[in-house]
Amino acid sequence: MLAIAGLTQIPGSLYEAATLDGANGKEQFRFITLPLLRRTLLFSAVIAIINAVQVFEPVALITQGGPVGSTNVLTYHIRRVGIERAQGGLGSAMAVMLMLSLIVCVSALFSLVNRKDGE
Incomplete structure (x- = not known):
């Protein structure tokens, strides 16, 4: 759920600009999605570790x-x-x-x- 919330916060204009620049889906994921989701994924990982313990x-x-x-x-x-x-x-x-x-x-x-x- 947190990842989905993080994805909704990424502006679509970034993906449009990347598409116009010739970036494929993998490049968009690597250079746009992952960097902008780092903090959300960190929070999710820390919460998962705490819950596991x-x-x-x-x-x-x-x-x-x-x-x-x-x-x-x-x-x-x-x-x-x-x-x-x-x-x-x-x-x-x-x-x-x-x-x-x-x-x-x-x-x-x-x-x-x-x-x-x-x-």
């Missing part, structure tokens, strides 16, 4: 990580280690590593979006 409640309420750990997710595993197994230090370390890996992923996405085409 927040899949704790369905696992905790419905399956408790079973059968045989097939529905276990990292956030549920951190809770299980930290609280149920009473290994608070290990659970805290796992949570910190998860947070750091999320920061690295989001920073990499920001650097990809903010870089110039020539670089």
Whole structure:
């Protein structure tokens, strides 16, 4: 939905000018659509990463990580280690590593979006 909203904000005159200049569909997508959708796609990717990490409640309420750990997710595993197994230090370390890996992923996405085409 966000990509569609971003596409509606691109003026049609840009595509008309590109067509008059001889650009085909692939070139229009590469040089008009993608650069103008970068911020929208970044926002969508960050929200998707956050939502993927927040899949704790369905696992905790419905399956408790079973059968045989097939529905276990990292956030549920951190809770299980930290609280149920009473290994608070290990659970805290796992949570910190998860947070750091999320920061690295989001920073990499920001650097990809903010870089110039020539670089």
